[in-house]
Amino acid sequence: MNDAFAPETRRRLTQLLDDFQRAASPGPFDYGWVHQHDGQRHDRHVVFGCMVHGNEFGSLPAALRLITALRSGEITYGGTATVFIGNPEAALENRRYLEADLNRVFLPTKGTTHEERRARQLMPILDAADVFLDFHQTILETAHPFYIFAWNTDAWQWARATQATPIWVTRNPTAQFSSGTKCTDEYVSDRGRPGMTLELSKKGFSSGAESLCWNAMVKTLTVADAVGMGSAIETLAASEPDFRFMITEYAEPFDHPAKSLRPGLVNFQTVKAGEALNAPGSPTMVAPQDGALLFPKYPEREAGVAVAPWPNEVYRLIVPMNAHPVQRWPTP
Numbered sequence: 420m421n422d423a424f425a426p427e428t429r430r431r432l433t434q435l436l437d438d439f440q441r442a443a444s445p446g447p448f449d450y451g452w453v454h455q456h457d458g459q460r461h462d463r464h465v466v467f468g469c470m471v472h473g474n475e476f477g478s479l480p481a482a483l484r485l486i487t488a489l490r491s492g493e494i495t496y497g498g499t500a501t502v503f504i505g506n507p508e509a510a511l512e513n514r515r516y517l518e519a520d521l522n523r524v525f526l527p528t529k530g531t532t533h534e535e536r537r538a539r540q541l542m543p544i545l546d547a548a549d550v551f552l553d554f555h556q557t558i559l560e561t562a563h564p565f566y567i568f569a570w571n572t573d574a575w576q577w578a579r580a581t582q583a584t585p586i587w588v589t590r591n592p593t594a595q596f597s598s599g600t601k602c603t604d605e606y607v608s609d610r611g612r613p614g615m616t617l618e619l620s621k622k623g624f625s626s627g628a629e630s631l632c633w634n635a636m637v638k639t640l641t642v643a644d645a646v647g648m649g650s651a652i653e654t655l656a657a658s659e660p661d662f663r664f665m666i667t668e669y670a671e672p673f674d675h676p677a678k679s680l681r682p683g684l685v686n687f688q689t690v691k692a693g694e695a696l697n698a699p700g701s702p703t704m705v706a707p708q709d710g711a712l713l714f715p716k717y718p719e720r721e722a723g724v725a726v727a728p729w730p731n732e733v734y735r736l737i738v739p740m741n742a743h744p745v746q747r748w749p750t751p
């Protein structure tokens with residue numbers, strides 16, 4: 420999981436982190452990697468999360484630009500806006516996390532890993548959010564940016580009104596992303612606030628990730644300003660197109676260390692029912708139906724055998740939802 424850094428990438432990351440810390444004012448939070456802006460016109464609080472997974476740092480240039488633009492008045496926002504960096508320590512090692520996956524441990528535990536301690540520092544920021552948008556990136560290439568979080572009507576209105584991408588991979592709101600864990604959007608959603616996760620691109624710096632993240636931040640603040648000044652989010656959402664909703668139909672369990680995907684599979688790659696997905700000579704894996712791949716995994720191997728810890732799943736198969744989530748999961 421520890422990828423080698425290109426020297427220029429490490430230099431840029433270090434510089435941006437230094438610049439972020441120099442530019443940031445943490446407001447009321449006892450945390451070094453957060454900036455809070457107070458526009459003093461209304462009380463709508465928007466929180467943006469960056470780099471909850473350390474090596475997904477493609478949002479960092481936009482985060483720094485946001486701080487600078489709010490400070491200079493290049494953009495204005497009348498409410499409270501907070502942007503935090505979740506795991507810069509892991510980023511500097513080009514790793515997803517150091518000891519535990521931070522986006523699984525937003526739980527009331529007393530764990531002492533770096534990430535469990537970090538989750539406890541970030542929880543007060545999430546507790547204060549009226550709207551939360553977390554920026555992530557995929558391990559492999561993705562054909563499209565996409566939202567990925569459980570169905571929630573409130574978050575639907577916000578995501579639709581601010582629409583960074585037309586694709587939302589959603590799931591049953593009563594099922595957890597993975598059992599016994601809690602990610603940032605679930606933590607915020609549990610508090611009855613919209614919590615959204617947006618996958619920008621393949622991990623790392625890119626102009627695509629930067630502009631998508633910047634546009635999503637600015638649009639969210641524009642919408643939150645309108646709501647803060649009295650507009651209804653339902654009205655703002657209704658003026659934008661609805662999503663292409665996708666759902667996980669199948670997950671291939673990583674239950675044998677020799678299971679290995681054929682080379683070159685990426686996110687949103689379409690596959691046909693019966694198509695072989697395994698590498699030659701490794702256990703058979705066949706797409707159970709037509710669909711698109713999500714989160715295909717190529718774990719590190721020694722002599723053909725995946726090195727522990729194994730991922731839970733080799734890949735997921737997603738398909739378009741044939742009923743709108745409003746119909747499929749009506750709010751009680």
Ligand SMILES: [Zn+2]
Binds near residue numbers: 471472475522555556
């Ligand atoms: Zn992530």
